Amino acid sequence: MLRIRNLVSGYGKIKVLKNVSMHVDPGEIVTILGANGAGKTTLLSTIAGLVRANSGEAEFKSNNILKIKASAIPGLGCVMVPEGRQVFAAMTVEENLLLGGHAVQKQGRKVLTALLEHQYELFPILRDRKDQLAGTLSGGEQQMLAMGRALMSKPSLVMMDEPSTGLAPLIVKEIFQIIVRLRDEGNTVLLVEQNAKAALGIADRGYVLETGKIIVQGPAEDLLANKDVQRAYLGREK
Structure with missing residues (x-):
């Protein structure tokens, strides 16, 4: 549904994303993990057309969305739930x-x-x-x-930027249950989330973004078991 190749993007002369490549298949929940400043929001904003890419490719259902105005992208079926x-x-x-x-x-x-x-x-x-x-x-x-x-807008891909930020634990649990239901109803979800444990708990696959580069990727259960991911994002190490 979404395929990104060697994406470089940022703000003016500042390059935030550095040759990012990833994909999202129909019916998946894919999560993007990373510390503040890693480029997670820039990635979603570039896909949504709110930040212009410097180079690379981004295809949504075979449409080159880097050449499409931001206002037209929701009409293709790709929407963003912004942070805040x-x-x-x-x-x-x-x-x-x-x-x-x-x-x-x-x-x-x-x-x-x-x-x-x-x-x-x-x-x-x-x-x-x-x-x-x-x-x-x-x-x-x-x-x-x-x-x-x-x-x-009846989207086929819903991008969510930090949906749990500032919410009480019970509300966070409810939000994540709704995200799973969306997937079960046939939607595809690209989830940016600081709550790594909760995100990996519902995701099919994940990517770890660090200083604008993908450094780890794989099935969610593999990332949960990865000692580097545990140390950096889960606050523990087996």
Whole structure:
């Protein structure tokens, strides 16, 4: 579904990603691990078209997304749930969700209504809060809203940037259960996450990014058993 080859990207003269190559197959949860500043957010932002690549290739379902405007990428089925939620605080929950469905509006009101109902079924608290201003929601509720807003475009690939940041452990557990459900419903997930143990616990495969380079990759269970990964990201060593 997604294939990246020798991707170099960054900000101005600063190269953050240095020849990154990776892939995501349909129906997988793939996690990207790494310390702050490793380039994880830059990687997702480059795929989403928010940061322009310097060189390399990035294909999403055979489309060269490095040549496509960021505003057109969700219409191809690739969406990003940004770090820090970034909901529209002055709009209601339902208005935020409907805004997320902009890419599918041409398919008709019936499709949009069905998508809205699915988000309320997936996140029941959003139905209870649908007329509430998004800025008044708790952090966990805002994270669910950000996820639901992205899912309103009927994506095939959902990229999530640090969905557990700042949330209570019980809410984190619920968020990760929802991510697994998304995969079980046929979605593909590319997950950037600081909580390495939780991410590897639900992922099929993972990559470790360090100073802009992939240094370790493999099945999630192999990364959980890797002593270097344990020492750096899991706080333990067998």
